[in-house]
Amino acid sequence: MSHHDKPIITVLTAPGEPEPPGIDAIRARGEVRLAWDEETLRESLPGTRVMMVTDFRTDALEAAWSTADRLEWIHATSAGVDALMFPALIESDVKVTNARGIFDRSIAEYVLCTMLMFIKDFPRSMRLQAGHKWKHRDTERAEGREVLVVGAGSIGHQIARLARSIGMNPHGIARHARTDDEDFIAVHANEQLFEKLEVADFVVIAAPLTPQTEGLFDSKAFAAMKDSARLINIGRGPIVNTDDLIKALNKGEIAGAALDVFEEEPLPEDHPLWDMGNVILTPHMSGDFIGWRRALTDQFLDNFDRWHKGEELFNNVNKKLGYAGS
Incomplete structure (x- = not known):
């Protein structure tokens, strides 16, 4: 040419x-x-x-x-x-x-931020501050927490790196298992998702939307998670069944969710997720520095x-x- x-x-x-x-x-x-x-x-x-x-x-x-x-x-x-x-x-x-x-690093910073907000109970502190209420609490520690990153691509690796830097234990889920990964403690095959969900304190969705991942997080997945676990989705909205998520949060099957992506965007103003105290919402902006x-x-x-x-x-x-x- x-x-x-x-x-x-x-x-x-x-x-x-x-x-x-x-x-x-x-x-x-x-x-x-x-x-x-x-x-x-x-x-x-x-x-x-x-x-x-x-x-x-x-x-x-x-x-x-x-x-x-x-x-x-x-x-x-x-x-x-x-x-x-x-x-x-x-x-x-x-x-x-x-x-x-x-967007890898920027999204990883967002994920680290949301994990720390849950751990240090920041959403509640901000609500209390808005109401001028002084209410002392004890909060959690990040160190030693188990993080499961579903989707161990380039974004997943940055998430693992930052999680590791504050003493958390990141594991990945990908098409193929790998043990020699420098960022993850281990990367497990897709088939091991459910057994890994049972031990994770934070489950981070960093997978692409494909026919295999669509609707992957449904009532069955939430039932497998610890009731103290939090879900973070920076992947794509349809990977999560929103109705099942709301039921799981209301029943206390999981402890919270941070969501940057949704099945319907923009999220309708009357959507129940807006008013849930254990949910952090952002309008599809986690990567946009x-x-x-x-x-x-x-x-x-x-x-x-x-x-x-x-x-x-x-x-x-x-x-x-x-x-x-x-």
């Missing part, structure tokens, strides 16, 4: 969303077309060789897919690619990469340089599995 041949790059954003910061650096390397729905995609996809997707209501992409005549590579500016995985794309030769790595949008563009540009030179891309997603990695 000659350097005079400026490839066409389509950037799919949400309607009304501003252009990604740093897009001028992309314009310097190719012809940039912007799309935000099926109609604009149908106009921009013919001739497009590369896509950068910042919006994941992908029914538009699936609907306009037949117009993608030269597409070679789609880059998703998120770690989770579940919303992109429609059959025609999975079956195609189009490569998919993701934003693995950008100040400056993350520009960091995503820079990561895309690094990979674009490799594509332009005909080199192997990094963060290749295994489309059959639905995530980057083996």
Whole structure:
């Protein structure tokens, strides 16, 4: 490919969303077309060789897919690619990469924060402070607590590293067991999930949404957990059956939950989770550090340089599995 041949790059954003910061650096390397729905995609996809997707209501992409005549590579500016995985794309030769790595540390800091908030009873302290009530309590210690990270990918490793740094014992769950992991005490195979749930003080969901993980945390999983355990979900909302979670919290089957993702987003204003004292809620923001949008563009540009030179891309997603990695 000659350097005079400026490839066409389509950037799919949400309607009304501003252009990604740093897009001028992309314009310097190719012809940039912007799309935000099926109609604009149908106009921009013919001739497009590369896509950068910042919006994941992908029914538009699936609907306009037949117009993608030269597409070679789609880059998703998120770690989770579940919303992109429609059959025609999975079956195609189009490569998919993701934003693995950008949000790992930030999400791990969020998880550490929520674990410590539970351990030191901070949500209650903040409620008492709001009510001007002085109420001394004894609280828990983090040291020696068992943490089970479901999904031992790059985010899971950062969570384990930070948990370990304050004396907690992190174990992982992944497709294959590993004993030689530097961050986890051990990584166990998926089949061992339930026996590991029985001993965990904190269960952290850091798995991608796949047909195997959808609805994985249901009444059966909560019944297996210790009644003193807390659930933290920074993965995807549908991995947890929300109705079963609410029942488990109300029955005291588990002690609390910190949730950044939900089956329905935004969470409806009248949803029972808002008013539960043992639940910490955030609006899908655990990874979003100040400056993350520009960091995503820079990561895309690094990979674009490799594509332009005909080199192997990094963060290749295994489309059959639905995530980057083996």
